[in-house]
Amino acid sequence: MVREKMVAKRAGKVVAFLGPDGAGKSTVLELLQAQLSAQGTNHCYRYFAPGYLERYRPKGNKSITTNPHEGPQYGPVLIVAKISLLLFEFRMGLWPLRRQYELALFDRYIHDLLVDPKRYRMDTLRWWMRAMLQVAPVPDLLVIISAPTDVIQSRKQEVPREETARQVAAYEALTEVVPHAVIIHNIGAPQVAVEEIIEKLEMLK
Template identity: 35%
Template sequence: MYKEVFSFFEENNIEYAVLNGYEELENIYDTAKDVDILIERVSFGNLRNIIHDMCKENNFSIVQILHHDVWAMDVFLYSHSQNQMLHLDFYAEVSSNGKYIYSTSELLKNTKNYRGFKILSPAHELITYFDKCIRKNNFSKEVLEKFGSLLFENSKASAELQRIFGEDASLLESIFANKDTDLLVDNIDVLKDKINQRKITARFYLLGEIKRIISRILKPTGITIAFYGCDGVGKSTVIEKIIRSQMPFRQTQYFHFKPLHARNTTEGNSSTPHLMGKYSYTKSVVKLFYFVLQYNLGWLKNISPLRVKSYMIIFDRYYFDIFVDQIRYRYGASDILLRLAGWLIPKPNISFVLVAPPEVIYARKQEVELANLSTQVYGYKKLAKNNDYYLVEANSSLDKVVKTVRTHILDQMKERHLN
């Protein structure tokens, strides 16, 4: 996929350069790795349209765009035909908090070709990558070896090191040559001061950052996903696989039933919830209103901030599970009250209902009698008839079920982006 991206840039005269990690581009699909790409400011301002045109030409889908800095934007692309995801991280400036060493135009004037695409010159890559590593305290032997290869294979890199660090350039040459992490750590503060003295502060950065943050709050890029189904149908296994798969989000947060971190109530903690009796009508009504309060406060306190931070938020069961399995939650009041309360509960973006033949589920877990299990399966299928739910046949292979769930999530992300 990345070859099509760079080919499109070349054909449309879009100046760019891959910043680092270009040696492993063949192995980045469906992993946590991304491709850092520097592009000219004019192109960055029109990036959404550029990527849209590129995707249209190559039959890719945009499933997520995260504007995580004034001059930085994550773009997640998905190819249905190849069943692959590509994570691109675009930059209009190689900067941190609005401060940079080189202008974008200076960096893009001195690129070189590498396996059919453009990368920074060794001198510029050495300095910008070193700046990034000292900011993130990344001083592994592999990183120092990379610095050494950039420095000693190109005379201009040595001259640039001398220009930036002056008399401390020889110290860095020794560190890189000997992969001396301890010596680097001992002198890190001095080296940081030297490189920071060379940085330029951009104008209007703070104003742009405020505008970006407001936009992220008004249009959160995270997503909430709920999974429903009988015990033994495979929800936990599917959720675990989805969490471990490459998805277009910053991180993942898992909740059980309610949007609270601590599970300190009977539901979800009891190993045999169906053996406990129902509450009285009055106690059930009180509990129902307590649910409404918990869900709304939990959503405000926990879920909304995570959505702004581009999290994938997964629920193993959610409020509407009570519609099917009232015994689990010891609910003893009327269905009408349940549905009225449901109107006051924030709804997940995507809801999956996993079903399988009762006999198959019973063979996996004998927590509920087969007759009651059949009733639950029927109830979940009925719940899934609502357009807000997506029915998944969980009797297939695990890989097929996970692929079905993941594909639907990505399709929904694509639709959300288009809207």
């Protein structure tokens, strides 16, 4: 029993970052990683998925997305298959990261499907998709990086203003349905948001 408690105590934490396009997730994550490195915190960065399956590992060719909703949308059969594969990926992939790192940082996460399914070619969120995602592993901390619609649109216009407004409301509403979720408003200097996040991370220890 004592040994089990010690192992559990050493397990690393999973922290996921979600938010509207243009809210500043990438900038905040870059600054956060630099600060964690300076502090000597053993951490890793993943985009969306842990990378357990080869198809979800970085390909090395980082392309800039200018229209996240372009491309054909999947039908119900392919959506079921993709969500099932993602659930397997997250179930199998998170534990190795917890064993190897103190912190595993995710830029986007499987719960992103609840807000922006069209980005993943799933057209719209259906009740059975929501039911499938109920069994998805929940991160130890879900950070919603947000800002007012006008602020976001002044930074980036990847999606129309109406879609930005919808995303802002939908992402912030996740705090009501996903455990361990907090909202960080990235309005001023990004370093301010980073300091708020560091405070939240301290509470995980």
